[in-house]
Amino acid sequence: MTKKTTAGLEEIARAAGVSKMTVSRVLRGGTGFSEETRDKVLREVDRLRYVPNRLAAAFGTTGASTLVGVCVPRLTSRLFAEVLETIDHTLSRLGYQTMIGSHDQKPEAEEEWLKSLVSWRPAGVILSSREHSRATLELLQSAAVPVVEIWDLNTRPIDLSVGFSHGDCGFEMGRFLVGRGRQRMGFVGALAGAGTQGHARREGFARALAEGGLRLEESEILHDRPGFYAGYYGTETILSRRPDLDALYFHDDEMAIGGLAYCAAKGINVPGRLAIAGWGGMEAASILPKRLTTTVVPTINLGKSAAELLVARLRGEPCADVTLIATRLVPGATA
Amino acid sequence: MTKKTTAGLEEIARAAGVSKMTVSRVLRGGTGFSEETRDKVLREVDRLRYVPNRLAAAFGTTGASTLVGVCVPRLTSRLFAEVLETIDHTLSRLGYQTMIGSHDQKPEAEEEWLKSLVSWRPAGVILSSREHSRATLELLQSAAVPVVEIWDLNTRPIDLSVGFSHGDCGFEMGRFLVGRGRQRMGFVGALAGAGTQGHARREGFARALAEGGLRLEESEILHDRPGFYAGYYGTETILSRRPDLDALYFHDDEMAIGGLAYCAAKGINVPGRLAIAGWGGMEAASILPKRLTTTVVPTINLGKSAAELLVARLRGEPCADVTLIATRLVPGATA
């Protein structure tokens, strides 16, 4: 029963009256064969419906597969989904294939995923968490594979880094709200499964307030995933403690929209009595009754850069170690 | 320079004083070795930081890799992201790894992805589109690989199908609105990149109206992606043509929320003057000022079932060809 199911190089070679090597060369579009041979080979490839076996190819050339592992916090996070989709498109256009993983902010999960990935001898790895376990670092080291760290810019990357500074996002928004004359500001965040460095934004935000002679009056960090619910209830909680706040900076847009929903439900005037600012730039943010003041993250640009840089590195082309992707504060009608 | 970079079975075998085969057997947890041998081997595996080479394993056993290809319309579609995430988790827990793809509703894109996938000799494939190109079908056939079609239930599947009926979703919502006494209903949809069989829901919806002695008065199908914007403008357009409509059924929740935003902006009373119903069950739908009337799709359940069925099939266990996943109409405050 060791019958072969599909035609291999061997069959094509025989049918075309050449050797396997010649077929291989033609298929990989190199040089070293005549026009005539090429046509003959391609004809047979087509006729016999040859499907290459990349498993064999990758295996045969120890350490030159076209598999790329990409690990994000969650596939269901809108921003990361955009990044992932862009990476996948870009990579496949360049002849690589993506193996995904998600770590949900747990370094052990990333580690376990990587362990499994490395056994496929990938050509490269794209990681999106800031913290890596010791074992992860060792694995990466011994796998001797290019690594791109994305999202949160790492100025001393393992290898390559593409991203932006969350602290700067927060700082910029803080300065913006100070400029708008807000006096008593609060932050509503979420701990679990954030993956978005909300705390760094909060700190940058606080720094900007301090620079403006103010302070971050109150923070409400939910032990929950960021989302509409969390934003709604977080707003309720923080306002019950400090009804005098006149501005709220949220972990992200979904939470900010939850906050807006709370205000709408309770008749709190936005931005008259309370300013609301989000982060991330989701589509909804720009259409909801009042366009949300937020920071737009260019996910497409980020994903494309990450994928292209990885491939450049793989091809031995020179490439920048650290690539900053600019975010953009977009003032809306809520702050 | 043909130096090996990592330890292989060979090295472990030598270090443990046994043969490669014994190491292989121990590692795969089969039988045919003593306690003592196993401990010795595992100790060396650990000490030498052995990383198996799955490329070699998959290659060596022609047609038995642990790769599973999953193709969805878009990674950025919330519902599909949930399905994909669940599939990925389930598969990796069962020892398989996911290779993703997205086709953006274009059969050729699915075909191209599949062509590339098949060259990795995957153990199985999960597809989410209803239409497949002729070449796709042929490839699937000749790859002789289990196929699970998800999302839109296919009652005559290529192999296995897991999903629900979009027509039934629409029908159920139609009957619900008729029951609520609505008289003049419209549908707001979107064509591009839907991947969600919106037209099937629309038809089911219209059928229910007909059954109630009514008809679908007006449809506005945008040549755009479904989303907040599309919902907003679609509502504006359909109401400008038919200001007398008293209920609107939307392609999905995002569009419905866009519609709600339009009503809020124009002071249209919901549901007093206009009822609004969505589809999909996004989180936001249940918190926005008024909880949206919608149909909840159990994405987790769907993804889990699909992955488990595929694995059952791979293991030769008996499994149902067609698995219906029940959706649930959740009445809110908008209809």
Added chain:
DNA sequence: CTGAAAGCGCTAACAA
């Protein structure tokens, strides 16, 4: 319970 031999389909290196 353990081992030796063969081979999966391809590509690198060398010949011709």
Added chain:
DNA sequence: TTGTTAGCGCTTTCAG
């Protein structure tokens, strides 16, 4: 321009 040889690291098969 083309062909030959060897081997990637593992598993299957068969023999101890």
